[in-house]
Amino acid sequence: MSKGLKRKEEFLFFLLALPSLGGMMLFYIIPYVMSIYFSLIDNNVLRNHVGLKNYIEIFSSGAFTLALRNTIVFISVCVPANIIFPLIIALMLFKAGKYRNLFGAIFLLPLVVPSGSVVHFWRSIFTTNGIINKLFFYDNPVNWLETSFSGLIIIIIFLWKNAGYNMILFLAGLMFIPKEYYECYHVEGGGRIKAFFSITLVYLAPTTFLVMVMSVINSFKAFKEIYLLSGAYPHNSIYMLQHYMNNQFQSLNYQKLSAASTVVSLFVLLIVALLLLYNNRRHSGE
Amino acid sequence: MGRYITKTIHYIFLIVLALAFSFPILVAVSNSFMSAFEITNRYTGYVTPANVFNANNNIHFVEMSLIPNFVTLKQYFKLFFGSPLFLGLFWNSVKIALPVVAGQMLISAPAAYAFAFSRFRYKEFIFFIYIVVMLMPLQVSLVPNYIMADTLNIDESYLAIILPGMFNPFGVFLLRQYLNGLPVEYIEAAKADGAGFIRIIISVIMPLLKSAVAALVILTFVEYWNVVDQAVIFIKDSTKEPLSVYLSRLSQENMDLIFAASCFYMLPTLLVFLFGQENMIEGIQLSGIK
Numbered sequence: 001m002s003k004g005l006k007r008k009e010e011f012l013f014f015l016l017a018l019p020s021l022g023g024m025m026l027f028y029i030i031p032y033v034m035s036i037y038f039s040l041i042d043n044n045v046l047r048n049h050v051g052l053k054n055y056i057e058i059f060s061s062g063a064f065t066l067a068l069r070n071t072i073v074f075i076s077v078c079v080p081a082n083i084i085f086p087l088i089i090a091l092m093l094f095k096a097g098k099y100r101n102l103f104g105a106i107f108l109l110p111l112v113v114p115s116g117s118v119v120h121f122w123r124s125i126f127t128t129n130g131i132i133n134k135l136f137f138y139d140n141p142v143n144w145l146e147t148s149f150s151g152l153i154i155i156i157i158f159l160w161k162n163a164g165y166n167m168i169l170f171l172a173g174l175m176f177i178p179k180e181y182y183e184c185y186h187v188e189g190g191g192r193i194k195a196f197f198s199i200t201l202v203y204l205a206p207t208t209f210l211v212m213v214m215s216v217i218n219s220f221k222a223f224k225e226i227y228l229l230s231g232a233y234p235h236n237s238i239y240m241l242q243h244y245m246n247n248q249f250q251s252l253n254y255q256k257l258s259a260a261s262t263v264v265s266l267f268v269l270l271i272v273a274l275l276l277l278y279n280n281r282r283h284s285g286e
Numbered sequence: 287m288g289r290y291i292t293k294t295i296h297y298i299f300l301i302v303l304a305l306a307f308s309f310p311i312l313v314a315v316s317n318s319f320m321s322a323f324e325i326t327n328r329y330t331g332y333v334t335p336a337n338v339f340n341a342n343n344n345i346h347f348v349e350m351s352l353i354p355n356f357v358t359l360k361q362y363f364k365l366f367f368g369s370p371l372f373l374g375l376f377w378n379s380v381k382i383a384l385p386v387v388a389g390q391m392l393i394s395a396p397a398a399y400a401f402a403f404s405r406f407r408y409k410e411f412i413f414f415i416y417i418v419v420m421l422m423p424l425q426v427s428l429v430p431n432y433i434m435a436d437t438l439n440i441d442e443s444y445l446a447i448i449l450p451g452m453f454n455p456f457g458v459f460l461l462r463q464y465l466n467g468l469p470v471e472y473i474e475a476a477k478a479d480g481a482g483f484i485r486i487i488i489s490v491i492m493p494l495l496k497s498a499v500a501a502l503v504i505l506t507f508v509e510y511w512n513v514v515d516q517a518v519i520f521i522k523d524s525t526k527e528p529l530s531v532y533l534s535r536l537s538q539e540n541m542d543l544i545f546a547a548s549c550f551y552m553l554p555t556l557l558v559f560l561f562g563q564e565n566m567i568e569g570i571q572l573s574g575i576k
């Protein structure tokens with residue numbers, strides 16, 4: 001292709017991407033940069049530069065460090081759980097044959113049902129006069145949402161909602177592995193378990209990358225369920241970074257909020273860097 | 287024989303799991319046909335004359351059931367005729383969700399195509415930024431978004447929610463991953479046949495994108511039908527709030543229409559899902575291949 005034609009094509013591509021790029025700049029990039037600026041000043045009126053004072057303040061506040069710790073723990077538990085559990089189900093679905101799509105649709109239902117519709121259900125199970133107490137703790141009922149088990153509850157709700165999506169991703173990845181690989185392996189005398197690790201997991205790697213990305217996104221979104229269930233100040237073990245930021249916003253502590261946001265952004269950058277490292281290592285192995 | 291047993295066990299497990307997954311929804315649907323009286327007596331912690339036979343000494347446990355004692359449409363009547371507010375709120379939710387979905391389709395699809403096929407040097411770097419933005423929880427940019435909305439004079443309107451929603455990088459991400467997985471031969475063949483730039487887009491890319499777009503539409507619609515955080519911050523007038531916020535505030539005392547409200551609220555997302563479901567599953571699958 002001549003150089004002129006190539007340049008014209010690239011320019012057309014640029015035009016196609018322009019709305020998205022422009023909107024991203026206006027509504028996401030510029031606000032992030034502004035947020036960093038806000039975290040370095042003392043208040044909106046005087047706008048004196050105070051360096052890292054806001055950061056020191058938030059790290060000395062118990063609320064922020066609690067939220068940070070909870071969020072990190074939550075993500076570290078949820079993401080692996082949301083990879084292993086759907087993978088197991090996907091393996092079973094794969095061997096189930098005919099009704100795959102039907103099951104797939106049913107497992108996707110929790111994702112498409114809005115959170116507000118099922119909040120009351122979950123509350124009715126875990127609250128003081130709820131089903132769990134009725135079945136197991138008849139004499140000493142406890143509001144489980146206000147105990148340190150609340151984290152476990154949120155993880156259950158999170159898995160209920162998000163496992164379906166990852167399940168389908170894994171199912172697709174599984175369907176994509178050519179049968180010949182397994183047959184070759186058996187012919188050469190490999191066992192079934194080893195086949196799983198050497199073939200299945202290896203060829204699922206690209207899918208796993210996407211699953212990890214989606215899981216991280218969705219685990220941040222779990223905030224919505226926690227907020228709907230327990231309000232702005234939930235129990236200590238489920239007080240997340242988003243709660244902290246929301247509350248700072250409501251109490252007009254914009255500086256601390258921005259400092260917290262920047263810390264979260266760095267945290268997310270770290271996660272993305274790790275994910276991409278995983279992706280690149282995978283690519284170099286091909 | 288052993289294979290058959292394994293398969294049966296798999297099926298049983300899957301069926302049990304499917305029931306567990308759909309149980310909360312089944313409860314919401316079946317309970318929406320109970321009368322307010324029955325709901326209150328089933329779910330309240332207080333011992334009332336109606337539920338005293340199922341109560342412990344001083345506390346009454348929830349009697350959840352999939353079968354109402356009396357099937358009635360009273361909840362729905364109350365929903366539609368007793369609170370005119372409800373339909374207005376429903377329409378508010380529509381006013382937020384539909385523009386975002388439409389905008390996402392129009393904005394993300396061309397951008398995804400550009401990201402997939404352009405050979406611009408810094409393309410991967412820009413896409414990396416898209417991924418970073420996608421992972422950020424939205425509270426990160428609360429203050430600047432609020433200030434931005436104020437500057438653009440849209441802070442009390444739905445635009446403050448709709449505009450960032452339309453430009454959310456998730457759409458570009460999903461569609462681009464999908465396009466990456468498509469065989470290049472389709473486009474090569476079209477080019478060999480002499481198709482121009484626009485021709486390729488219309489005849490080759492758009493039909494192939496159908497499943498991914500279906501997945502994007504469903505996911506985006508559900509997300510913005512469900513919007514709570516942004517709505518709470520940007521919309522102060524309670525007659526303009528979307529249904530999601532209203533439902534989140536329905537407390538224990540208002541149990542008389544909570545299930546019917548939840549079911550009706552669920553309905554659009556279920557319809558959109560049923561409509562695009564096969565396409566969506568295919569779209570999700572193919573976007574995961576590469």
